[in-house]
Amino acid sequence: MTLPSLLFGLVIALMLGALFHAVRGGSGARLLFYMGVSALGFALGQWLGMQFGWVVYKFGALDVGLGLVGGILVLVIADWLSRMEARDKTGV
Secondary structure (H helix, E strand, O other): OOHHHHHHHHHHHHHHHHHHHHHHOOHHHHHHHHHHHHHHHHHHHHHHHHHHHHOOOOOOOOEEHHHHHHHHHHHHHHHHHHHHOOOOOOOO
């Protein structure tokens, strides 16, 4: 994969994180969290696509479709896990 395709993938992943933050809301730290998680999910989607030979929407060397699917899935899971609160154990 070339440097321009890596940078283009990073821009798409960061935009996905910013869009998710606009929908879900939160602080500046949550924005950075969403951007980092979306980049991780985008890379995971790319890697899975290369390993299994899946192609959804290829743009040069970059599979934008699988990257977006991976980014969205990881964003939703990370958001759900980050908003969970610990249970109060008062039975002892």
